[in-house]
Amino acid sequence: MSRPRVPPAAPEGPSGVDGDRRGGNGLASQVGEAGQSSPTTPPEAEGAFEIVAREDFSDTTYLLEVRHARLAQAARPGQFVIVMTHAEGERVPLTIADYDRERGTITMVVQAVGKTTREMQRRCRVGARLFSLVGPMGQPTHLGTARKVACVGGGLGVAPVFPQVRAHKERGAYVIGIIGFRSRSLAFWEEKFRAHCDELILCTDDGSAGLKGLVTDGLQQALAAHPDLGEVIAIGPPVMMRACAGVTRARKVKTTVSLNPIMVDGTGMCGGCRVSVGGQMKFACVDGPDFDGHAVDFDELMRRQRRFAEDEQLATARWLEACRLAQAPEAARPAEGLAGAVGGSTAAGRGPGTA
Amino acid sequence: MTPKTIRTIPQERTPMPEQAPVERVRNFSEVALGYALGDARRESERCLMCNDPKCIAGCPVAVDIPGFIRKICAGDLRGAYDVLTGENLLPAVCGRVCPQEEQCEQVCTVGDSLAPVAVGRLERWLGDLAIEQGWANVPYREPNGYRAGIVGSGPAGIACAADLAKAGCEVIVYEAFQAPGGVLRYGIPEFRLPNSVIDAEINNLLKLGVKIECNTLVGRLFTIEQMLNELGFHAVFIGTGAGYPKFMGIPGESLNGVLSANELLTRCNLMQAGKFPQFDTPLHLGRRVAVIGAGNTAMDAMRVSLRLGAEKVYCVYRRSRAECPARAEELLHAEEEGVEFHWLTAPVEVLDDGRGNVRGLRNLRMELGEPDDSGRRRPVPVAGSEYEFAADMVVYAIGTNANPIIGQTSKLRLNKWGYIATDENLATSLAGVYAGGDIVTGAATVIQAMGAGRRAARSIKAYLGLVETDVVYRATPEMAERSFGVEPWAKNFARIRLAA
Numbered sequence A: 001m002s003r004p005r006v007p008p009a010a011p012e013g014p015s016g017v018d019g020d021r022r023g024g025n026g027l028a029s030q031v032g033e034a035g036q037s038s039p040t041t042p043p044e045a046e047g048a049f050e051i052v053a054r055e056d057f058s059d060t061t062y063l064l065e066v067r068h069a070r071l072a073q074a075a076r077p078g079q080f081v082i083v084m085t086h087a088e089g090e091r092v093p094l095t096i097a098d099y100d101r102e103r104g105t106i107t108m109v110v111q112a113v114g115k116t117t118r119e120m121q122r123r124c125r126v127g128a129r130l131f132s133l134v135g136p137m138g139q140p141t142h143l144g145t146a147r148k149v150a151c152v153g154g155g156l157g158v159a160p161v162f163p164q165v166r167a168h169k170e171r172g173a174y175v176i177g178i179i180g181f182r183s184r185s186l187a188f189w190e191e192k193f194r195a196h197c198d199e200l201i202l203c204t205d206d207g208s209a210g211l212k213g214l215v216t217d218g219l220q221q222a223l224a225a226h227p228d229l230g231e232v233i234a235i236g237p238p239v240m241m242r243a244c245a246g247v248t249r250a251r252k253v254k255t256t257v258s259l260n261p262i263m264v265d266g267t268g269m270c271g272g273c274r275v276s277v278g279g280q281m282k283f284a285c286v287d288g289p290d291f292d293g294h295a296v297d298f299d300e301l302m303r304r305q306r307r308f309a310e311d312e313q314l315a316t317a318r319w320l321e322a323c324r325l326a327q328a329p330e331a332a333r334p335a336e337g338l339a340g341a342v343g344g345s346t347a348a349g350r351g352p353g354t355a
Numbered sequence B: 001m002t003p004k005t006i007r008t009i010p011q012e013r014t015p016m017p018e019q020a021p022v023e024r025v026r027n028f029s030e031v032a033l034g035y036a037l038g039d040a041r042r043e044s045e046r047c048l049m050c051n052d053p054k055c056i057a058g059c060p061v062a063v064d065i066p067g068f069i070r071k072i073c074a075g076d077l078r079g080a081y082d083v084l085t086g087e088n089l090l091p092a093v094c095g096r097v098c099p100q101e102e103q104c105e106q107v108c109t110v111g112d113s114l115a116p117v118a119v120g121r122l123e124r125w126l127g128d129l130a131i132e133q134g135w136a137n138v139p140y141r142e143p144n145g146y147r148a149g150i151v152g153s154g155p156a157g158i159a160c161a162a163d164l165a166k167a168g169c170e171v172i173v174y175e176a177f178q179a180p181g182g183v184l185r186y187g188i189p190e191f192r193l194p195n196s197v198i199d200a201e202i203n204n205l206l207k208l209g210v211k212i213e214c215n216t217l218v219g220r221l222f223t224i225e226q227m228l229n230e231l232g233f234h235a236v237f238i239g240t241g242a243g244y245p246k247f248m249g250i251p252g253e254s255l256n257g258v259l260s261a262n263e264l265l266t267r268c269n270l271m272q273a274g275k276f277p278q279f280d281t282p283l284h285l286g287r288r289v290a291v292i293g294a295g296n297t298a299m300d301a302m303r304v305s306l307r308l309g310a311e312k313v314y315c316v317y318r319r320s321r322a323e324c325p326a327r328a329e330e331l332l333h334a335e336e337e338g339v340e341f342h343w344l345t346a347p348v349e350v351l352d353d354g355r356g357n358v359r360g361l362r363n364l365r366m367e368l369g370e371p372d373d374s375g376r377r378r379p380v381p382v383a384g385s386e387y388e389f390a391a392d393m394v395v396y397a398i399g400t401n402a403n404p405i406i407g408q409t410s411k412l413r414l415n416k417w418g419y420i421a422t423d424e425n426l427a428t429s430l431a432g433v434y435a436g437g438d439i440v441t442g443a444a445t446v447i448q449a450m451g452a453g454r455r456a457a458r459s460i461k462a463y464l465g466l467v468e469t470d471v472v473y474r475a476t477p478e479m480a481e482r483s484f485g486v487e488p489w490a491k492n493f494a495r496i497r498l499a500a
Helices: A016-022 A069-074 A115-123 A155-170 A190-196 A215-225 A238-249 A298-305 A309-325 B037-044 B054-058 B065-073 B077-087 B091-097 B119-133 B155-166 B195-207 B224-229 B261-270 B296-307 B328-336 B405-409 B446-464 B477-484
Strands: A049-056 A061-067 A080-084 A092-095 A098-100 A105-111 A132-137 A148-154 A174-181 A199-204 A231-235 A254-258 A274-277 A280-283 A290-292 B147-151 B170-174 B211-213 B235-238 B258-260 B288-292 B312-316 B340-342 B345-352 B358-371 B377-381 B387-390 B393-396 B433-435
Touching: A069 A098, A069 A105, A069 A132, A080 A105, A092 A105, A092 A115, A098 A155, A105 A115, A105 A155, A115 A309, A148 A155, A148 A215, A148 A238, A155 A174, A155 A190, A155 A231, A174 A190, A174 A215, A190 A199, A199 A215, A215 A231, A215 A238, A231 A238, A238 A254, A238 A298, A274 A290, A274 A298, B037 B065, B037 B119, B054 B065, B065 B077, B065 B119, B077 B091, B077 B119, B091 B119, B091 B195, B091 B446, B119 B195, B147 B155, B155 B170, B155 B195, B155 B235, B155 B446, B195 B211, B224 B235, B235 B446, B258 B261, B261 B296, B261 B393, B288 B296, B296 B312, B296 B328, B296 B393, B312 B345, B312 B358, B358 B393, B433 B446
Parallel strands: A148 A174, A148 A231, A174 A199, A231 A254, B147 B170, B147 B235, B170 B211, B235 B433, B258 B393, B288 B312, B288 B393, B312 B340
Antiparallel strands: A049 A061, A061 A105, A080 A092, A080 A132, A098 A105, A254 A290, A274 A280, B345 B358, B358 B377, B358 B387
C-alpha cells in the first residue's frame, strides 16, 4: 500500500481552491443555513447562490446569471442544473445557457409558465439568492468531428443551444445557427449568435423578423444550401425536436436532441426521467440528456411531460390567487396561453420543454 | 448481586407502545412510540450479561451491548449512552431501522429459550433520551493535518466521517441533495424515522467538526481524481449508494402513473409532496396503488400511499409470504394497516387506459418450484392463471442497480455489475480512495452501510499512518485513564473529555 503525500504542516491547511470555495462562490451550503422558508422570508435570507445579473427578454422569458465559480469551471455544453428557489420549492431542471469561467457565473434562461417559474420571475432579482443550485448534471455533449454543423434552437431552446454553437465553433467547425421564435418581440440573443455562427437563420412564426416560418423551414434551407452538413443539434420543445429529426431522417444526417423529461434528483436515483430511445429505456439525467433524435420516442416523452398537468394547474391558479390577494398587480396578470405549454411542474422551467 | 439466570429475569419481552392501525394510517407520526423509562429499565433486566456475549459479534458495528445495558441497570443512563456511542454515532436512527432480529437479537442467549432482549428498542430509547437531554460526546481532537473527503451523506458516509473526525482529520462530506442524510432523508418515511431525529444525530456529527456541503454532485462538479489532486484531500471515501431503480421491462412501464419507489419516497420524504400545494413538489397519488416487490422499500411505499389517502394499496410479490424480504415488523405493520397482499403473483403488463395512464395490472399466478441459487424456492408460473385488477398507480420496488455517475467520471475499477470494485479493506483501484455501502455491495441495510463506513475509516487511518482511535473513544473510566497516558509520539489520538 502506497503512502499518501506528507500532510500539510499547518493543521488547517486549506488549499487555495478551498479558500476560494469559502470565499463565497456558493458551494458551501452548511447544514445549519438551510432554514425553513416562510412566505415572509425574503429570498436574500436563503441559500448561498447569488443572482448577479438578470435580463428580461419578454413578459415571460428572463435570464438569470448566478455566481458559482466551481460550477462555471465544470460546466460543459449539453449539461443542466437543478434549482430550488426556496426551501418549500420544487427541484427544477434548467439547461445551462452559458457559463463564464472568468466571472465565475452560469446563466439560465427561464420561461414563466408554471407556479415555480412565475415565482422565480418575481423573486429572483439581482442580489437575491437561490436556496439550492446543483450541477452540472448529465453527460456533456459529445462534440464529434463533423466539419459542418447546424445548431437549431426553438423558442427557449435557443438559450441552451448557444454553448453548443460556441463549442463547435471553438473546435473549428463551420456552424450554421438556426433560431426560431414566435415573433420578433420574443427574440433574444440574435447578436450573440451572429458573433459565433458562420451563418445565422432567424425564423419567426409570424414573419416579423427573418424568415417567416418554423425552424424546420430554416433547417430545410440549410440542408439545401449545404449538402455536406454533418450533424444537426436540435434543442427546443419536444414537438420541435421531433420535427427537426423528421426533416433530417430521410437524408440520414446525424441529429442530436437534448431531452427534458420531468425529474426529481437528476442523479439517476428516481427514474422519473426515463425515456425510450431505440426501444431501450434510458434515464435522461445520467444516460443523457443528449440522444439520437432519430431513435427517441417523442410521443412517449410528450405524454410523460403531462404527468402532473392537473397539479400544475392547481398550483398556478392557487398562487395567482394568492398574488391577487396580496395586491401584487404584476403577478396577477392573466396567464398567457402558451401553445403546447407542456411540462409537469417539475419540468416547467427547463428551456426545451416550455416554449 | 446474585447472577441473573434465565429463570429470574422477566420472562416476557416488554412490548413497544404503538399507535393503533386505524389511527396511524391517517397520520405521519411514528408508529412505534418508544419505551418509557420504566419499560427500558424492565427490559434491561432481561439481559443476562453473558461472559461471552454473542450479540456484540452479531452487530455490524460491534456495539458493546451488554456494556450499555449494564449501565442502564445501574441507573447510569449517561454512562450507557457513552458506551453506546463509542461504537454507534446514530443510536436513535439505528434503534429504529436496524433489522435487529437478524443481528444482535438473533444471537441473543436469552433468545434461545425466551424472546430475545429488545436491544433495538433499548438503543432507540437511549438515543431519544440523549436527543431530549442534549447529550453529545465530543472527544478532544488533535488535528493531524490530513484532509478526508466523503462522497455522500448517507449512513456509510456519516459513519466514516465520524470516525475520521475523531481521529483528527479535517472532514468534508459532500451531498448532492439540498439536505444531508442520504437514504435516511429521502428514503425512509417520517413515521419510521422522523426527520427531526436525523437532524439531531447529524448535528452530533457537526459537533465533531465535520463539515457538510450540500448541493454538491461529486463526479460532475469535480471528480474523485480532482479531490485528490486539486482539492487537497489525502483520502476519499465514496458512499454514494446504489440508487438507480430497476424496472422489469414489461409492457406499459412508461405509462403515466408508473414510478419507482425511490421517486415516490423522495417526493414525499425529502420534497414533502404530501403537503402539496403548500410545498411545490407534486405526487399525483393514485386511488388504487399497486406496489411491486415486498422488501422494506416496498413496505414504505405502500404505507406512505395509505397515509396520503390511497383507497386501496396492493402488494404484488412473486414469491410467498415466507420469502418476503422485508423485516417482519414492517410486514406486520403493513398488514395491520390494510395493505392487500397478492403473494405468488408476477405482473406481466401494466394496462393503459387509452390516454396514456395506468388502468390496472395484469398478473400471472406463480407456484414455488425447486430451490434456486439463493436457496429460496423458485417461483414458477401457473399456466393459464392470468388475471387483472384495477389500479391507477404502479410503484416499482424491486431493487436498484449501481448508480453510474462516479463510474462515468473517474477511472475507478468497477465490477461487472457496475459497482465499485474494492479489496477486503474497502480500498478501490485508486490509491487513497475507499468505498463502501450500497455502491460496493448493492442494496443492503443502513447498519451494514454504517459498518462499511467504519471499516473504510479504519483502512483510511491505516493508510494515512494514524493511530487507531476507535478503542480510545470508548468511555469506560479505565480506558480513559489509560489513554491519557499514551506515548507522546502518538500525536493523533482522541481523548474523552471527561467533564461534559
